[in-house]
Amino acid sequence: MTDTILSIDDDQDIRDLISLALTEAGYRVVSASDGPSGIAAYHANQPDLIVLDIGLGAMDGLEVCRQLRAVGTTPIVFVTSRAEEVDQLVGFAAGADDYLTKPFSPRLLVARVGTVLRRGRGAEQPKTRFEAGPLTVDVESRSATVDATELDLTRTEFDLLVMLMDNPRRVVSRQALLEGVWGSWYGDDHVVEVHMSRLRTKVKAAGGPRIGVAVRGVGYKLGLEPALE
Amino acid sequence: MPADPGDAEPQESPAVAAFLAERRADVLRRAIETLETCSTADLAGEAHRLAGTLGVFGLDEASAAARALMAAARSGPSPDMSRELAATLEVLRGNAASLQGRGPG
Known part of the structure; x- marks a missing residue:
């Protein structure tokens, strides 16, 4: 039109x-x-x-x-x-x-x-649904699954996962994650690693792959190929 | 003698380039009329507007003259403003004469 x-x-x-x-x-x-x-x-x-x-x-x-x-x-x-x-x-x-x-x-x-x-x-029209490998995230219902298994994520873990899924082929910097998930953060940026580690553990426990691959000195990448749109 | 106006044609589509070339003479004529008839109080504002319009139509020298007039007219009537008005009109008339000599396009 x-x-x-x-x-x-x-x-x-x-x-x-x-x-x-x-x-x-x-x-x-x-x-x-x-x-x-x-x-x-x-x-x-x-x-x-x-x-x-x-x-x-x-x-x-x-x-x-x-x-x-x-x-x-x-x-x-x-x-x-x-x-x-x-x-x-x-x-x-x-x-x-x-x-x-x-x-x-x-x-x-x-x-x-x-x-x-x-x-x-x-x-x-912000994207509200992401798929990569066995992982699916629905932002509107705030649900994340590995195949059919629902993940029990905290708000912070969920938001971290969304940021990685929304940038599947990029390394997302720690600063971008801090700003995107915490809004503003004046403390130690290791807080990102702590929550990322918990997220990894939960995905793994549900039978999923290792996600949130650390890129030294920069940030994290999803580590999965996104589904074709 | 003023520089030949409209030589530095930007890489526009043929239709837009033709439009710019066709309208230049009219744009200059209207600009001259405006400056000849507008009040002193409106001069800075009109010169400001004309600087933009003349520049869009590729009349760079005329646009620069209008901008100088705008600067001189901002603080109200003065010998400097009168000088700039006369200089701007001379540039505009020179451009118009040059375009007329070249014919359309």
């Missing part, structure tokens, strides 16, 4: 250029020339992404962004002549997902739009 992009810019030349570049890239484009008509076009078209100029006149792009954020999560890319860092920070604070400064090339705009759309989709 074709994604719809809403372009809100008071400059006719820029609006026409954005429309052409995005249409050529395969998007359906709807345009508006000011804040109120942009918000109306948003409600009428339910776009997948909004390209928004900041300098729109009476109702500027920041205000449009705030109003749109109050009613939805559609990704917003600011396209503006305001290039100062503080302007970008204000834009992100208002709810922008990305920020492109004029002058920009149409190719770069198309690339940014594609990236933000993909990122948004990834965030919408």
